[in-house]
Amino acid sequence: MSANCQSCGMPLNKDPKKGGMNADGSLSTTYCSLCYENGEFLHPNFSASEMQSHCVEQLKKKGMPNVMAWLFTRGIPKLDRWTV
Numbered sequence: 001m002s003a004n005c006q007s008c009g010m011p012l013n014k015d016p017k018k019g020g021m022n023a024d025g026s027l028s029t030t031y032c033s034l035c036y037e038n039g040e041f042l043h044p045n046f047s048a049s050e051m052q053s054h055c056v057e058q059l060k061k062k063g064m065p066n067v068m069a070w071l072f073t074r075g076i077p078k079l080d081r082w083t084v
């Protein structure tokens with residue numbers, strides 16, 4: 001079982017909703033609520049690098065320095081959503 005969202009890399013225990021929602025309403029243990037809702041990706045057309053840029057922007061909005069935000073998100077292209 002993975003503890004991080006396999007789309008954006010966020011730890012699922014940091015997700016206010018504890019995970020995304022599957023189409024049947026159950027909790028996803030693979031993706032977070034910012035990536036996945038009602039069984040669908042919220043950004044279905046993102047590439048891995050677009051997702052990374054998106055996450056960097058979110059982290060910077062929370063006050064994280066640019067360099068830290070890129071370090072934090074550099075594992076995104078290796079996550080399941082982007083490698084299968």
Ligand SMILES: [Zn+2]
Binds near residue numbers: 010032034035
């Ligand atoms: Zn996510």
